[in-house]
Amino acid sequence: xxxxxxxxxxxxxxxxxxxxxxxxxxxxxxxxxxxxxxxxxxxxxxxxxxxxxxxxxxxxxxxxxxxxxxxxxxxxxxxxxxxxxxxxxxxxxxxxxxxxxxxxxxxxxxxxxxxxxxxxxxxxxxxxxxxxxxxxxxxxxxxxxxxxxxxxxxxxxxxxxxxxxxxxxxxxxxxxxxxxxxxxxxxxxxxxxxxxxxxxxxxxxxxxxxxxxxxxxxxxxxxxxxxxxxxxxxxxxxxxxxxxxxxxxxxxxxxxxxxxxxxxxxxxxxxxxxxxxxxxxxxxxxxxxxxxxxxxxxxxxxxxxxxxxxxxxxxxxxxxxxxxxxxxxxxxxxxxxxx
Numbered sequence: 001x002x003x004x005x006x007x008x009x010x011x012x013x014x015x016x017x018x019x020x021x022x023x024x025x026x027x028x029x030x031x032x033x034x035x036x037x038x039x040x041x042x043x044x045x046x047x048x049x050x051x052x053x054x055x056x057x058x059x060x061x062x063x064x065x066x067x068x069x070x071x072x073x074x075x076x077x078x079x080x081x082x083x084x085x086x087x088x089x090x091x092x093x094x095x096x097x098x099x100x101x102x103x104x105x106x107x108x109x110x111x112x113x114x115x116x117x118x119x120x121x122x123x124x125x126x127x128x129x130x131x132x133x134x135x136x137x138x139x140x141x142x143x144x145x146x147x148x149x150x151x152x153x154x155x156x157x158x159x160x161x162x163x164x165x166x167x168x169x170x171x172x173x174x175x176x177x178x179x180x181x182x183x184x185x186x187x188x189x190x191x192x193x194x195x196x197x198x199x200x201x202x203x204x205x206x207x208x209x210x211x212x213x214x215x216x217x218x219x220x221x222x223x224x225x226x227x228x229x230x231x232x233x234x235x236x237x238x239x240x241x242x243x244x245x246x247x248x249x250x251x252x253x254x255x256x257x258x259x260x261x262x263x264x265x266x267x268x269x270x271x272x273x274x275x276x277x278x279x280x281x282x283x284x285x286x287x288x289x290x291x292x293x294x295x296x297x298x299x300x301x302x303x304x305x306x307x308x309x310x311x312x313x314x315x316x317x318x319x320x321x322x323x324x325x326x327x328x329x330x331x332x333x334x335x336x337x338x339x
Contacts, residue, residue: 016321050272097121187254216254
């Protein structure tokens with residue numbers, strides 16, 4: 001039985017959207033229903049880590065089955081207008097992204113094909129060196145490669161957002177400089193708050209936002225000060241400091257929620273097919289699996305806690321609405337179409 005459709009707001013004025021710009025959950029009807037319970041209008045989901053083009057297409061096929069089975073809960077999003085459609089019809093728009101450029105293989109023509117298939121975000125690296133740029137776990141950052149510069153230009157042309165969440169600093173700064181359109185760091189936090197290898201320097205975040213880019217704040221425990229013990233107050237106070245440095249209009253949420261995933265998945269994320277040895281990434285041999293989430297954010301029903309925390313940190317209703325989704329909606333409007 002399908003989830004009952006929520007009544008659309010009266011009139012033409014829609015409420016501010018709730019957008020989470022990064023999740024990689026073990027997808028289920030339960031999770032999609034929690035999205036509806038939490039009032040989540042749009043989610044950017046990962047459909048590739050180390051997959052080839054053909055393997056990525058299998059992920060699209062799986063998502064098509066979800067859309068076919070649960071049309072009253074979710075649908076495929078490709079434009080900013082789909083966020084408004086989600087609100088009007090009481091559903092959640094699902095936007096696709098890659099956390100690695102592996103699906104384009106070594107073929108620049110696949111960038112446009114992926115965009116035509118509905119992909120809207122692509123990271124230039126996932127921790128390691130790629131054909132396009134350097135990941136944040138490499139010892140030496142050589143910046144954008146020749147292919148990387150061509151890829152960024154092609155992504156700009158078709159409307160595929162450059163995402164540098166897992167990239168090293170020089171590569172990120174060069175991507176910002178080389179891109180003719182604002183780019184995104186969809187899921188990370190400032191290194192001045194918590195010096196995780198995946199978090200971003202003040203230099204990077206200043207350059208990103210000065211060029212109109214977006215930062216999505218992550219609640220993945222390895223990106224949080226004190227890990228899973230991080231308090232909501234600490235998280236939202238950090239966002240307030242980021243707003244004072246970079247402007248609240250450039251900030252959003254990208255939780256990096258990996259709900260219900262087995263620990264074997266985090267091994268695939270970290271190792272893929274590139275190593276015969278286990279790489280623990282941000283974890284360790286003693287903490288190899290997914291870390292426990294903070295008690296104020298367990299699933300899609302908990303976004304209200306973040307909203308309340310932002311208000312408590314001094315944000316106005318308008319600023320809070322922006323961080324919770326309106327800023328991402330504006331970015332979608334400016335980014336998903338051809339240049």
